[in-house]
Amino acid sequence: MSAAALDATGLSAGYGPFQALFDLTLHAPAGSRTAIVGANGAGKSTLLRAILGQVTVTGGDIAFDGRSLRGVRPHRRAKAGIALVPEGRHVFGDMSVADNLRVGAHLGRSGRWDLDAVLGAFPLLAELLDRPAGVLSGGQKQALAIGRALMANPRVLLLDEVSLGLAPIVVRDLYASVAEIAATGTTVVVVEQDLTQALGFADHVHCLLEGRIVLSGSPDELSLDEIRDAYFGVRVA
Amino acid sequence: MSLLNAVVQGIALGGLYALFATGLSLAFGVMRFVNLAHGDLAVLAAYLILSVATALGASPWVALPIVLVVGGAVGYGAQTAVLNRTLGADPMPSILVTFGLGVVIQNALLEKYSVSQQRLDIGGLVTDSVSVGSLAVGTLPLIILATAVVLLGVLELVLRHTRFGRAFRATAEDSRTAQLMGIDDRAIYGAAMAISFGTVALAGFFVGSRTSFSPLVGPALLLFGFEAVVIGGIGSLWGTLLGGVVLGVSQTVANELAIGWDLLAGHAVFLAVLLLRPNGLLGKGAA
Numbered sequence: 001m002s003a004a005a006l007d008a009t010g011l012s013a014g015y016g017p018f019q020a021l022f023d024l025t026l027h028a029p030a031g032s033r034t035a036i037v038g039a040n041g042a043g044k045s046t047l048l049r050a051i052l053g054q055v056t057v058t059g060g061d062i063a064f065d066g067r068s069l070r071g072v073r074p075h076r077r078a079k080a081g082i083a084l085v086p087e088g089r090h091v092f093g094d095m096s097v098a099d100n101l102r103v104g105a106h107l108g109r110s111g112r113w114d115l116d117a118v119l120g121a122f123p124l125l126a127e128l129l130d131r132p133a134g135v136l137s138g139g140q141k142q143a144l145a146i147g148r149a150l151m152a153n154p155r156v157l158l159l160d161e162v163s164l165g166l167a168p169i170v171v172r173d174l175y176a177s178v179a180e181i182a183a184t185g186t187t188v189v190v191v192e193q194d195l196t197q198a199l200g201f202a203d204h205v206h207c208l209l210e211g212r213i214v215l216s217g218s219p220d221e222l223s224l225d226e227i228r229d230a231y232f233g234v235r236v237a
Numbered sequence: 238m239s240l241l242n243a244v245v246q247g248i249a250l251g252g253l254y255a256l257f258a259t260g261l262s263l264a265f266g267v268m269r270f271v272n273l274a275h276g277d278l279a280v281l282a283a284y285l286i287l288s289v290a291t292a293l294g295a296s297p298w299v300a301l302p303i304v305l306v307v308g309g310a311v312g313y314g315a316q317t318a319v320l321n322r323t324l325g326a327d328p329m330p331s332i333l334v335t336f337g338l339g340v341v342i343q344n345a346l347l348e349k350y351s352v353s354q355q356r357l358d359i360g361g362l363v364t365d366s367v368s369v370g371s372l373a374v375g376t377l378p379l380i381i382l383a384t385a386v387v388l389l390g391v392l393e394l395v396l397r398h399t400r401f402g403r404a405f406r407a408t409a410e411d412s413r414t415a416q417l418m419g420i421d422d423r424a425i426y427g428a429a430m431a432i433s434f435g436t437v438a439l440a441g442f443f444v445g446s447r448t449s450f451s452p453l454v455g456p457a458l459l460l461f462g463f464e465a466v467v468i469g470g471i472g473s474l475w476g477t478l479l480g481g482v483v484l485g486v487s488q489t490v491a492n493e494l495a496i497g498w499d500l501l502a503g504h505a506v507f508l509a510v511l512l513l514r515p516n517g518l519l520g521k522g523a524a
Contacts, residue, residue: 052417078419090414092407103407106400107419152419 003030003187004081004155006051010060013050020046022211023060028156028204030065033182034189035202039231043211044191045087048158052084053077064156079107083154087161087191089145093134097125100133100144104151111153112184118147121177139170146177156187163194175201195227209233242372243493244486249378251465251485252385253447255478257440257458258465259389260433262477265466267409267429268324270331274339275437276459281342282308282441283450284350287357297357301442305435312434317427324426339455346452357445381443385481388436389474396474405429409472464507470520479518483510 006028013021020043028034036044049055051062053074062069064080072080092100101115119126122143128136133144142162149157159178163171175197182188182201192198198205199219207215207230215222215230257279264270272278282304289300323330365376396402405425407415412422444450444458461484469480484503491502510517 054413054416073421074416075419075421078417084417086414086417090411092410092414094410095403095406099403099406102400103403103415103418103420106404148418 002155003185004065005030005063006082006156006187006189007063007066008047008051008060009063011047011050011057011062012059013046013055013057015046015055019058020055020211021050024208024211024213025060026206026213028187028189030187031185032187032204033202034187035198035205036189036191036208037193037195037198037205037227037231038208039193039233042208044208045160046211047208048084048086048160048189048191051077051158052082078152079109081109081153081155082158083149083152083156084158085142085145085149085160085162087164089138089141091133091136091141091144091148093132095133096130097133097136097144098129100148101125101151104148107152109153113150113153115151118150121150121180122147139166139174142166142170142174143177146174146181150181154186156189157181159188159190161191161193163192163197171197195224195231199224199227207231240490240493243489245369245372245374246378247486247489248482249375249382249485250489251478251482252378252382253440253443253481254461254465254484255481256381256385256388256436256443258462258477258481259385259392259474260435260437260440261462262466262469262471262474263392263429263436264433266472267405268412268426269328270320270324270426270430271328271335272433273332273335273459274342274455275335275433275462276455276457277339277342277346278308278434278437278455279441279444279458280450280452280455281346282438283357283445284346284355284452286438286442286445287355290357297359297442297446301439304442305438308438309431309435313427313431315434316430317423320430321423321426339459343452343455350452352451352453354449354451355445356449357442359446363446377443377447381447384439384443385478388439389478392432393474401428461503464503467517468507468510470517473517473519476517476519483518 008024008026011021011024012019036047038044046055050057053069053072064082069077092103101118124140125143125147128140133141136144162174178188179201190198190201202219204218205222206213207227209230215226261272261275264272285304286297286300289303290297293299323334362377366373367376367379396405404420407418408420408422408425415422465480465484466477468483469476483506487506488499488503492499
């Protein structure tokens with residue numbers, strides 16, 4: 001399954017009366033690795049949920065593989081090939097690890113990811129298959145959430161705060177796996193609070209502040225100071 | 238010995254309660270949907286079976302599969318067209334809508350069939366019995382119990398081991414995340430209501446063949462159904478069977494000890510379970 005491009009144009013979105021994104025434009029070309037950084041409440045997760053159709057979009061549009069997603073319900077977007085690893089992992093805690101992975105493959109989209117391939121990428125899951133997902137450690141749950149998303153053989157993989165609450169060594173391993181996934185040609189968009197991880201992984205970084213993109217560029221073009229200023233909303237003199 | 242007989246009768250009665258409560262349990266388990274019209278739907282199904290059988294000049298057994306299929310289809314349609322709109326964080330809309338639906342069904346039945354008692358005539362089965370040792374157990378109660386066990390067993394297998402079942406469980410646990418897997422939660426809710434309407438029609442058939450019924454008996458059935466679900470533990474199908482049996486046995490044994498105390502004893506046992514094990518006997522979080 002080939003990668004696909006994701007384009008948000010003039011996007012405004014929010015929850016009820018609360019607007020979280022303002023006229024946001026972002027292009028993630030097919031096969032690219034994009035990182036979206038920003039402080040808590042900057043609108044990063046809202047952007048990902050908007051791409052899946054799970055928050056109200058009040059303006060602008062999102063196109064997947066060149067086609068507008070307006071009016072397309074969330075499960076249809078998944079079917080088109082967009083997968084989200086949600087913040088907080090959201091594994092199905094009452095179900096076994098194996099069943100979580102099978103639910104990930106619900107759509108039966110074919111591709112290189114199946115149970116064996118996912119267990120190859122995350123060997124720690126292999127001995128946990130019969131356990132209820134609810135009892136796993138944070139790192140194990142995160143691996144499961146990513147593996148579950150891969151089971152759908154997505155064309156675009158969105159990862160929300162994969163490093164949150166995990167030990168640095170676990171984060172490093174997870175990012176190594178995500179880099180391998182990106183190398184297979186899948187478009188990857190990560191939302192990340194950890195700047196070092198984001199800059200190390202992405203070929204393009206967008207900094208979000210209060211629902212707007214305030215800085216964009218490749219990690220080479222941007223200095224850490226510039227990003228920090230944008231991150232915290234400090235105006236560069 | 239008559240006490241033993243009462244226990245056996247109670248278990249069989251419990252099968253009927255479980256059969257009736259399965260739909261309540263499923264709808265609540267997967268979408269937190271409280272269906273106050275569930276009892277009235279069972280009564281409606283009994284009347285429909287009566288009418289179809291009369292129209293065809295055939296036995297209620299012939300009318301049963303027709304009403305089952307129609308019931309399932311109506312359940313799916315009602316859920317996807319109307320009832321899905323009542324779902325949300327607030328359970329009140331579903332409660333109000335189904336309360337109203339129950340009133341509408343009761344009055345429509347009164348209008349069409351009057352208050353007089355009806356019965357589904359399924360022949361000699363009602364009075365047949367099987368001898369087990371020195372006990373004579375009614376054939377119909379045994380059939381009802383066996384039906385409940387098989388139905389719950391099949392449902393449990395489907396939920397555990399099929400693609401649909403996994404989608405169902407995932408939606409029950411976290412519908413928003415299930416959407417991310419490409420699962421259409423509204424279609425899952427429709428399927429849940431199809432199963433709910435189908436099983437309640439089956440329960441209505443057995444209620445109507447076992448005893449007489451009239452348009453207003455639905456709410457009493459509903460109470461037993463809810464008690465079975467809560468005693469067994471919300472979210473557990475086998476729990477619902479156990480809850481039905483506990484309720485049934487409480488009623489028949491109490492009636493054996495002191496005639497007329499059956500309903501009160503059933504409610505007392507329900508309240509005792511609620512006090513001592515608020516999550517039910519097999520419910521999640523039960524100690």
